[in-house]
Amino acid sequence: MKFTTTLLASSAIVGAGTLALADAHGNMANEMTIVSWGGAYQNSQLKAYVEPYLEMHPEVSVIWDESSNEAVAKLRAMNEAGNITWDLVDVVAADAIRLCDEGLAMEYDPEELLAKGDDGSSAEDDFGDLIVSDCYIPQIVYSTTFGYRTDMVPDGVDAPDDICDVFDLETYPGKRALEKRPINNMEWALLCDGVAKDEVYDVLATPEGQEKALAKLDTIKDSVIWWSAGADTPQLLADGEVFMGSTYNGRLYSVIEEQDQPVGMMWDAQVFDLDGWIIPAGLEDAKLARVKDFIMFATDTKRLADQANYISYGPARQSSAPLVPEDMKQHMPTDPANAENTFLYNYAFWADYRDDIDAKFQSWLAQ
Amino acid sequence: MSDVNNSTTALEAERAEKEYSGPMLAADGTPLKRSLNKALRRQKLSALLLIAPLLIFVMVTFIAPIADMLFRSVENQIVSDTLPRTTTALEDWDAESGEIPQASVYKALYQDIFIAQERKLHTRLGSRLNYELTGASSLFRKSGRGVDDIGEVYQDQFENLNAFWKSGENWNEVLGSDAWLSDIKGWKENSGTPQPEFEMRDGIAEIFPQTASYYTIFADFVQNEDEDNLYEEDPWSLIYSVFYDDLTGDTASSIANYSGPGAAEIAEAAAAASSFETVEYKTAFAEIDKDWVATPIWETIRAYSPDFTNGYFLNSVDMQKSADGPEFRPENQRIYGTLFLRTLFMSMCITLSCILLGYPIGWILANLPARTANLLMILVLLPFWTSLLVRTSAWKVMLQQQGVVNDTLVWLGVVADDSRLALINNQTGTIIAMTHILLPFMILPLYSVMKTVPPSYLRAAKSLGATNWTAFWRVYFPQSVPGIGAGSILVFILSIGYYITPEIVGGTTGTFISNRIAYHISSSLNWGLAAALGAILLAVVLGLYYAYDKIVGIDNVKLGG
Numbered sequence: 001m002k003f004t005t006t007l008l009a010s011s012a013i014v015g016a017g018t019l020a021l022a023d024a025h026g027n028m029a030n031e032m033t034i035v036s037w038g039g040a041y042q043n044s045q046l047k048a049y050v051e052p053y054l055e056m057h058p059e060v061s062v063i064w065d066e067s068s069n070e071a072v073a074k075l076r077a078m079n080e081a082g083n084i085t086w087d088l089v090d091v092v093a094a095d096a097i098r099l100c101d102e103g104l105a106m107e108y109d110p111e112e113l114l115a116k117g118d119d120g121s122s123a124e125d126d127f128g129d130l131i132v133s134d135c136y137i138p139q140i141v142y143s144t145t146f147g148y149r150t151d152m153v154p155d156g157v158d159a160p161d162d163i164c165d166v167f168d169l170e171t172y173p174g175k176r177a178l179e180k181r182p183i184n185n186m187e188w189a190l191l192c193d194g195v196a197k198d199e200v201y202d203v204l205a206t207p208e209g210q211e212k213a214l215a216k217l218d219t220i221k222d223s224v225i226w227w228s229a230g231a232d233t234p235q236l237l238a239d240g241e242v243f244m245g246s247t248y249n250g251r252l253y254s255v256i257e258e259q260d261q262p263v264g265m266m267w268d269a270q271v272f273d274l275d276g277w278i279i280p281a282g283l284e285d286a287k288l289a290r291v292k293d294f295i296m297f298a299t300d301t302k303r304l305a306d307q308a309n310y311i312s313y314g315p316a317r318q319s320s321a322p323l324v325p326e327d328m329k330q331h332m333p334t335d336p337a338n339a340e341n342t343f344l345y346n347y348a349f350w351a352d353y354r355d356d357i358d359a360k361f362q363s364w365l366a367q
Numbered sequence: 368m369s370d371v372n373n374s375t376t377a378l379e380a381e382r383a384e385k386e387y388s389g390p391m392l393a394a395d396g397t398p399l400k401r402s403l404n405k406a407l408r409r410q411k412l413s414a415l416l417l418i419a420p421l422l423i424f425v426m427v428t429f430i431a432p433i434a435d436m437l438f439r440s441v442e443n444q445i446v447s448d449t450l451p452r453t454t455t456a457l458e459d460w461d462a463e464s465g466e467i468p469q470a471s472v473y474k475a476l477y478q479d480i481f482i483a484q485e486r487k488l489h490t491r492l493g494s495r496l497n498y499e500l501t502g503a504s505s506l507f508r509k510s511g512r513g514v515d516d517i518g519e520v521y522q523d524q525f526e527n528l529n530a531f532w533k534s535g536e537n538w539n540e541v542l543g544s545d546a547w548l549s550d551i552k553g554w555k556e557n558s559g560t561p562q563p564e565f566e567m568r569d570g571i572a573e574i575f576p577q578t579a580s581y582y583t584i585f586a587d588f589v590q591n592e593d594e595d596n597l598y599e600e601d602p603w604s605l606i607y608s609v610f611y612d613d614l615t616g617d618t619a620s621s622i623a624n625y626s627g628p629g630a631a632e633i634a635e636a637a638a639a640a641s642s643f644e645t646v647e648y649k650t651a652f653a654e655i656d657k658d659w660v661a662t663p664i665w666e667t668i669r670a671y672s673p674d675f676t677n678g679y680f681l682n683s684v685d686m687q688k689s690a691d692g693p694e695f696r697p698e699n700q701r702i703y704g705t706l707f708l709r710t711l712f713m714s715m716c717i718t719l720s721c722i723l724l725g726y727p728i729g730w731i732l733a734n735l736p737a738r739t740a741n742l743l744m745i746l747v748l749l750p751f752w753t754s755l756l757v758r759t760s761a762w763k764v765m766l767q768q769q770g771v772v773n774d775t776l777v778w779l780g781v782v783a784d785d786s787r788l789a790l791i792n793n794q795t796g797t798i799i800a801m802t803h804i805l806l807p808f809m810i811l812p813l814y815s816v817m818k819t820v821p822p823s824y825l826r827a828a829k830s831l832g833a834t835n836w837t838a839f840w841r842v843y844f845p846q847s848v849p850g851i852g853a854g855s856i857l858v859f860i861l862s863i864g865y866y867i868t869p870e871i872v873g874g875t876t877g878t879f880i881s882n883r884i885a886y887h888i889s890s891s892l893n894w895g896l897a898a899a900l901g902a903i904l905l906a907v908v909l910g911l912y913y914a915y916d917k918i919v920g921i922d923n924v925k926l927g928g
Contacts, residue, residue, distance in 0.1 A: 070889045101504070180875070211699075239770075351497075355498050366705050
């Protein structure tokens with residue numbers, strides 16, 4: 001029964017899809033408002049697929065809005081005002097899940113909206129588990145990991161290569177930069193407090209586990225500078241304000257490769273997260289048709305692989321991986337040498353525990 | 368003679384007028400007072416008309432959004448709107464008993480969640496309840512997926528019994544009125560005309576009350592929200608479960624009287640229904656998640672079922688609802704009290720340091736020759752023309768441990784290299800950066816007030832024998848107090864609501880309550896809590912303003928002139 005319902009539902013969606021497409025060719029909006037993060041990341045999107053798309057469709061114009069970090073709140077406000085001015089929004093996975101929960105993002109069918117992989121695999125298989133929500137179209141895998149000042153490593157000591165070195169103030173004295181939120185920090189603290197990796201979330205779900213994690217963080221609290229913007233840690237590292245700090249791997253890549261700072265990567269226990277598109281719910285037909293046409297192009301195997309030329313984030317499609325340039329591979333969080341010990345952001349856990357643990361974390365911070 | 372007569376009448380008239388004790392009359396005979404009032408009213412009205420565009424603009428763009436935002440701090444319709452049947456059924460449940468609710472509640476929950484998940488509202492409710500109870504978010508998401516299976520138990524049995532029940536067309540033939548059926552069959556989906564609104568066949572509601580009421584909800588959803596053709600739409604599995612209830616329930620005896628379309632199939636189904644496999648809703652929900660058969664989720668739903676709640680306000684003073692009324696949160700979750708006090712304390716520090724720095728500058732500006740004063744004034748205003756973020760980031764470079772200030776101090780030998788001062792990412796950083804940013808708001812009113820104090824007063828005081836200090840303290844200072852008052856109010860109120868600067872330079876100990884408000888608005892999406900925190904902040908500011916008025920007097924505030 002379940003199977004027939006799904007079959008019926010998907011054929012209905014496909015039917016609607018072909019209808020929309022037929023309608024689309026005659027009637028596609030020529031203006032598209034894309035929301036992204038600005039900076040190097042937005043630039044990689046521009047170079048890898050927006051510019052090529054505009055070359056194919058000179059009649060289309062794209063308006064950028066650099067509001068991704070407050071996209072959830074803004075979309076909710078737009079929805080309440082009944083006036084959605086965005087056509088395509090780039091968000092991290094946790095935000096996509098929330099937007100989907102709130103009914104602010106459109107659910108889609110991967111087989112209809114996304115191109116098949118170059119290797120012939122279906123879109124659903126190609127993206128695999130990375131489609132973490134029915135509304136989410138992943139583009140890249142990035143990771144939150146540590147960078148450290150190579151010139152601040154004490155003499156006679158190896159460079160830090162273990163997550164627990166962050167908590168070891170004796171061997172590695174100096175300030176740390178950590179994000180001003182519980183996510184990731186709590187997991188790392190538990191890992192270094194002797195909790196096995198596959199039990200971290202079970203432990204963190206209990207009040208005792210949360211206490212334990214905070215107690216571990218307490219041991220380095222006085223040496224931590226808490227950041228809230230992704231650019232903070234690179235700046236702190238470049239100025240020598242901190243010895244090591246967590247941030248997005250792409251930011252560290254630009255500190256090391258582009259700005260030539262004495263900074264090294266420590267990939268141990270890096271936390272994978274995703275970045276991708278959502279389509280706001282309730283778009284007009286013409287706008288939706290344009291967005292669908294763009295998405296089909298912008299998330300295909302070649303385009304996602306191209307993006308890796310401009311930023312060190314891994315493409316979300318498996319079929320794109322072989323196309324990533326060799327010299328870029330070593331900087332990818334997904335490169336086997338870097339991905340020996342990794343975490344995948346546990347969306348389900350944090351959707352539930354975020355409010356509770358955040359209250360405790362903030363209260364602990366304020367003490 | 369006639370002259371004499373005339374003068375007497377004139378005299379009499381004068382006397383009469385003197386004796387007339389009624390109201391004074393205007394030229395047209397109406398009482399003067401009334402006619403004056405009338406003229407004044409007309410003037411007021413035309414004045415009001417003149418400012419009407421501005422007034423309406425302020426109301427629409429300023430007062431209304433604030434009122435709407437503040438209203439969110441108590442509004443809580445989402446629970447009773449999404450789970451109307453469950454909250455009604457829960458009223459009979461004795462929360463203190465420690466038992467889980469009765470079976471009827473679970474059935475109501477099934478029906479509510481089924482409809483909510485079709486309309487994609489269940490996850491929204493889940494995020495709302497997750498603010499109160501950890502885990503509610505995934506509980507509702509999971510249940511939304513699970514409810515389909517519950518109704519399918521009945522759906523499968525009906526469909527196995529007779530394929531008649533599979534098709535939406537048959538359901539519409541049975542339940543829809545003849546007039547509607549002929550309308551909908553004649554309707555073309557892309558014709559542009561609206562879909563004929565579903566109409567129930569006469570008599571159905573009496574024999575199948577529940578089926579009728581849920582089918583109406585289904586029809587409304589398909590026609591108005593999904594905008595699909597109802598005639599071709601297969602019913603929700605929920606419809607099968609309530610149809611089963613009707614076939615086996617109180618009105619089952621009247622089914623025999625039914626003679627409309629599908630009577631044979633209905634009779635067949637009615638006969639078979641008694642032997643159908645039934646669903647135990649409680650067990651079904653326990654299978655979806657064991658949290659449904661524990662009391663916390665039910666206590667939460669019940670506590671938040673009224674349309675208005677004080678929960679957000681309790682939360683913003685570090686309290687929470689519990690079975691025995693409001694109580695303080697555990698020590699390790701309290702934060703807002705600290706933040707409110709810290710915000711007030713630091714705003715006062717910032718105001719004080721602005722007075723200390725701004726007063727001499729105001730004095731110099733007011734006493735220098737105009738040309739030099741103007742140049743200095745440009746320096747005061749310059750920061751106004753620079754982006755706030757640039758100024759704040761500049762402080763980062765200045766104050767950090769490897770920054771300009773520390774480097775200079777180390778170079779001068781004031782501090783040792785290994786004990787550099789922590790000037791940023793703490794309260795010091797916030798106070799320094801915000802004093803700098805808000806200083807012009809103190810200097811400008813001070814300057815404009817000091818400008819009006821004639822220099823001859825000071826000279827007069829000195830020529831009468833006062834020392835410099837006495838002349839300043841007894842003569843000059845009292846006249847500059849209105850400027851201090853105006854500047855302090857501006858700086859204090861501005862700083863109490865600042866959040867960008869504390870976020871960047873404040874670290875953990877230098878952040879304000881506004882940072883939490885911003886977090887709840889843009890990250891956690893808990894707008895109710897943000898609104899409650901904002902309402903408290905607004906009340907505190909108004910309270911302080913009132914106190915200021917009582918102690919200093921608001922008439923004593925001068926922005927200039």
